Amino acid sequence: MEHNGTAALGWAARDTSGHLSPFSFTRRVQQEDDVTIKVLYCGICHTDLHIIKNEWGNAMYPVVPGHEIVGVVTGVGAGVTKFKAGDTGYENYCPTMVITSNGTDYGGATTQGGFSDVMVVRQDYVVRVPASLPPDGAAPLLCAGVTVYSPMVEYGLNGPGKHLGVVGLGGLGHLGVKFGKAFGMKVTVISSSPAKRGEALGRLGADAFLSSRDGEGMAAAAATMDGIIDTVSAGHPLVPLLSLLKPKGQMVVVGAPAAPLQLPAIAIIDGGKRVAGSGGGSVAECQAMLDFAGEHGIAADVEAMLDFAGEHGIAADVEVVAMDAVNAALGRLERNDVRYRFVVDVAGTMHAAAAAAASS
Ligand SMILES: NC(=O)c1ccc[n+]([C@@H]2O[C@H](COP(=O)([O-])OP(=O)(O)OC[C@H]3O[C@@H](n4cnc5c(N)ncnc54)[C@H](O)[C@@H]3O)[C@@H](O)[C@H]2O)c1
């Protein structure tokens, strides 16, 4: 550990092209309550794509994306009691003040994400991966998994016999199906891609599949669902989805298209339906309600999800790629060509990829 920081090598976007290339930078010096982590795997979330292309207008270039991080603890500060060197851990997707990537760190520097060899993280934001989960399949649970798990618990969409709709069968959506089935629910996938029917009903174990473009099928399923988790990453109408809810049914929006939601009042007045967002805001609200130390509330939520995932053998369906294949993977993610999560093999490929890029 150098005195003035921890040297790190990552892959960064420099402009709105979103193209990633090797980038050397310095992480903050490990503080008393910090954990230093060697990154093993990092998932690619659609949020990374929104940010590196500046679709949300908040990119602080250069941006090292990546917030679904599984790694090994390589060092701990004097005040760290939760971990010791040699443990396997990973950094939580943190919705409070310091976001893993493209945020502002405690000292004012821009935070850089997990497409890099090393992380320095406060112990409060590091959680344990159960030994029963593969580290590559566990990485996407940190964002995609907890993003669908948390509102399911929050809104009681985790009870046997209840009917859950999952809209969009990408990284978040496929985990929504897995958690829903593990909770004993009836799960219906609603997708604009009829080609996903077979996989939804087969490998992922959903009970039903609705093509959102099939008016008759949508009408037949009207008022049958207790809740819906909407994971779609692009603008789309909410009215046909709301019609699927029972009276007082709960819609949870987790997909974050840049375009405003299309939501006429009558679609929720009729049937007393509820629409909520979930993610950072919802977890912060949960923290305030529980009058609890913020970090503990979030960590508990994530750890409960991980234990549950471990017991039920839930990991993401991943396609592991090398660091220098990341731009191709991002291109495929943009074209909705991924089943169901790309994960970068950071430890295995980062340094060779950077050396190859330097010599070409
Ligand atoms: N709320 C949160 O805390 C949180 C956390 C993670 C991701 N997100 C957001 O959730 C969204 C999904 O993330 P992901 O990583 O699962 O992405 P993904 O690309 O893996 O999945 C998105 C799905 O939406 C589908 N889709 C895209 N355009 C569509 C359209 N016009 N109509 C219908 N379906 C369409 C795609 O086919 C795909 O199945 C992104 O906007 C991301 O930023 C939010």
Ligand SMILES: [Zn+2]
């Ligand atoms: Zn994410």
